[in-house]
Amino acid sequence: MLSVEGLHAAYGRIEALDGVDLEVKQGEIMSLVGANGAGKTTLLMSICGAPIVTAGRIVLDGEDLAGVPMHEIIRRGVGHVPEGRHIFPRMTVLENLRMGGYAVDPKHFSADLERVLALFPRLKDRLSQRGGTLSGGEQQMLAIARALIGRPRLLLLDEPSLGLAPLIALQLFQAILGINRDEKLTVLLIEQNAYQALKLADRACIMVNGKITLRGTGAELLANPAVQAAYLEGAA
Amino acid sequence: MPQTGIVFRGEIPARMTIDIFLQQLVNGLTLGAFYGLIALGYTMVYGIIGMINFAHGDIYMIGAFVALIGFVVLSTVGIASVPLAILIVLVLAMFFTACYGWAVERIAYRPLRGSPRLAPLISAIGMSIVLQNYVQIAQGARTKSLQPIVHGQYSIDVGQGAHVSVSLLQIIIIVLTVALMAGFTWVIRSTPLGRAQRATEQDATMAALLGVNVNRTISITFVIGASLAAVAGMMATLYYGVIDFYIGFIAGIKAFTAAVLGGIGSLPGAMLGGLAIGLIESFWPVFFDLAYRDVAVFGLLILVLIFRPTGLLGRPEIEKV
Ligand SMILES: Nc1ncnc2c1ncn2[C@@H]1O[C@H](COP(=O)(O)OP(=O)(O)OP(=O)(O)O)[C@@H](O)[C@H]1O
Ligand SMILES: [Mg+2]
Numbered sequence: 001m002l003s004v005e006g007l008h009a010a011y012g013r014i015e016a017l018d019g020v021d022l023e024v025k026q027g028e029i030m031s032l033v034g035a036n037g038a039g040k041t042t043l044l045m046s047i048c049g050a051p052i053v054t055a056g057r058i059v060l061d062g063e064d065l066a067g068v069p070m071h072e073i074i075r076r077g078v079g080h081v082p083e084g085r086h087i088f089p090r091m092t093v094l095e096n097l098r099m100g101g102y103a104v105d106p107k108h109f110s111a112d113l114e115r116v117l118a119l120f121p122r123l124k125d126r127l128s129q130r131g132g133t134l135s136g137g138e139q140q141m142l143a144i145a146r147a148l149i150g151r152p153r154l155l156l157l158d159e160p161s162l163g164l165a166p167l168i169a170l171q172l173f174q175a176i177l178g179i180n181r182d183e184k185l186t187v188l189l190i191e192q193n194a195y196q197a198l199k200l201a202d203r204a205c206i207m208v209n210g211k212i213t214l215r216g217t218g219a220e221l222l223a224n225p226a227v228q229a230a231y232l233e234g235a236a
Numbered sequence: 237m238p239q240t241g242i243v244f245r246g247e248i249p250a251r252m253t254i255d256i257f258l259q260q261l262v263n264g265l266t267l268g269a270f271y272g273l274i275a276l277g278y279t280m281v282y283g284i285i286g287m288i289n290f291a292h293g294d295i296y297m298i299g300a301f302v303a304l305i306g307f308v309v310l311s312t313v314g315i316a317s318v319p320l321a322i323l324i325v326l327v328l329a330m331f332f333t334a335c336y337g338w339a340v341e342r343i344a345y346r347p348l349r350g351s352p353r354l355a356p357l358i359s360a361i362g363m364s365i366v367l368q369n370y371v372q373i374a375q376g377a378r379t380k381s382l383q384p385i386v387h388g389q390y391s392i393d394v395g396q397g398a399h400v401s402v403s404l405l406q407i408i409i410i411v412l413t414v415a416l417m418a419g420f421t422w423v424i425r426s427t428p429l430g431r432a433q434r435a436t437e438q439d440a441t442m443a444a445l446l447g448v449n450v451n452r453t454i455s456i457t458f459v460i461g462a463s464l465a466a467v468a469g470m471m472a473t474l475y476y477g478v479i480d481f482y483i484g485f486i487a488g489i490k491a492f493t494a495a496v497l498g499g500i501g502s503l504p505g506a507m508l509g510g511l512a513i514g515l516i517e518s519f520w521p522v523f524f525d526l527a528y529r530d531v532a533v534f535g536l537l538i539l540v541l542i543f544r545p546t547g548l549l550g551r552p553e554i555e556k557v
Pocket of ligand 1: 011014015016034035036037038039040041042043083
């Protein structure tokens with residue numbers, strides 16, 4: 001569904017991606033694990049058309065995305081929960097959710113709203129509260145709910161469990177798995193919680209300094225001693 | 237019997253009577269309508285791209301010229317119905333002025349997006365000079381005038397033999413402005429376009445990540461701002477009857493002051509600021525020397541900025557990011 005070939009990206013003179021190759025197949029959950037500053041967020045933003053790509057190709061559903069503007073890429077079925085949530089602070093929760101449905105037919109909105117509110121009941125009582133006044137975890141829930149309302153076929157999640165209580169994070173991962181199974185939603189997941197990310201993943205990659213150094217199924221990487229030493233110390 | 241417009245031109249009446257009060261209220265509302273409509277354009281553009289569009293006053297001036305030309309052309313082709321003429325001219329003025337607003341953003345601001353703040357500011361001042369000179373060359377430097385075409389003056393008895401005089405044109409101006417502002421507020425609050433605009437204002441990258449065409453949304457903002465200024469321009473042509481290439485400068489500064497007074501970036505603030513300045517300008521000469529009227533307006537601005545730096549309705553920044 002998505003393939004990234006030889007991708008280089010830079011912020012001015014700072015190289016952030018140094019030849020990334022990645023293939024995400026229809027219907028799978030792909031996890032991307034890596035240390036701080038490895039370039040994970042940069043990769044997701046590049047996929048969405050941020051003007052930082054210096055070389056390489058990104059192909060979505062067989063079409064090269066070079067020169068396609070960000071909003072067009074999103075309209076082709078990509079949902080993005082960005083790092084840092086990016087809730088519209090002076091919009092209500094409901095308005096934030098409506099923005100999530102900006103690019104889809106409004107007739108779906110009320111049913112989709114029901115669906116995401118069932119996933120995050122906490123948001124239900126706060127529909128008229130301003131986004132900027134939500135707690136960090138509530139904002140995270142809202143960011144995910146907002147992306148789901150956009151009916152993506154490919155969902156990019158940049159540290160979705162950040163700031164969530166462990167139990168809520170667990171529910172979130174289960175929900176992601178559920179949506180993946182029920183609706184054939186393809187997921188590219190970045191997580192600091194490497195254990196959860198690898199457990200959830202069909203396939204996974206390890207990223208170091210702008211390069212992918214290791215690939216395999218989630219189970220393979222979980223069992224890999226090098227991965228355990230670097231990312232799973234103390235977990236599980 | 238007071239006439240419409242600014243009444244006392246320097247003479248200071250001894251006391252405020254009910255008829256003077258109401259008279260100046262009507263005149264002040266009329267002025268406030270102009271300032272409010274123009275101020276909306278400043279505040280919208282500031283909200284969405286964080287720059288002061290110094291060419292906006294000149295966009296208003298263009299609106300006034302398009303309206304003047306429109307009225308002259310319509311009268312030569314013999315359209316005698318005044319409401320029809322106003323409607324046609326209104327649509328024409330909004331359309332042509334919107335094209336100018338769109339072009340200014342496209343030519344002078346968009347290529348500079350992402351550059352340091354000073355660059356678009358200088359570009360805006362340059363655009364303002366370009367528009368003024370263009371109209372000066374195309375239309376001549378002398379003032380242009382238009383015969384009054386909206387007649388009708390109502391004298392309202394307010395008791396004790398006192399009267400307040402309200403012209404039909406003032407009623408049209410106030411009603412049209414209120415209707416436009418209400419419609420505009422509705423668009424911004426409750427339509428997908430308005431939401432996309434606010435989203436772009438608050439977080440442009442995130443808006444794009446939800447499928448909003450940010451460039452187009454910014455263009456639409458300029459188009460809406462210019463159309464509102466065009467309405468003000470048409471009303472000025474009808475109300476004052478004389479215009480020249482320089483009117484955008486004065487009105488622009490006043491409207492900009494209104495936007496800052498109300499809290500730049502705040503739409504209700506721009507309307508309130510426009511109203512406040514209109515009322516101050518009409519009431520000031522009742523009590524004080526007309527010569528100091530502008531001093532009063534800008535003095536108030538300074539006071540508000542000292543005690544409420546974000547303006548009357550501006551938001552203090554208390555958000556979690
Ligand atoms: N806007 C920017 N300007 C300059 N350098 C940047 C910018 N954004 C990221 N970088 C640099 O690019 C590199 C990759 O950053 P990126 O945000 O992609 O890392 P990450 O893998 O997402 O890290 P984390 O796990 O901490 O979120 C880092 O070295 C970072 O300092
Ligand atoms: Mg990151």
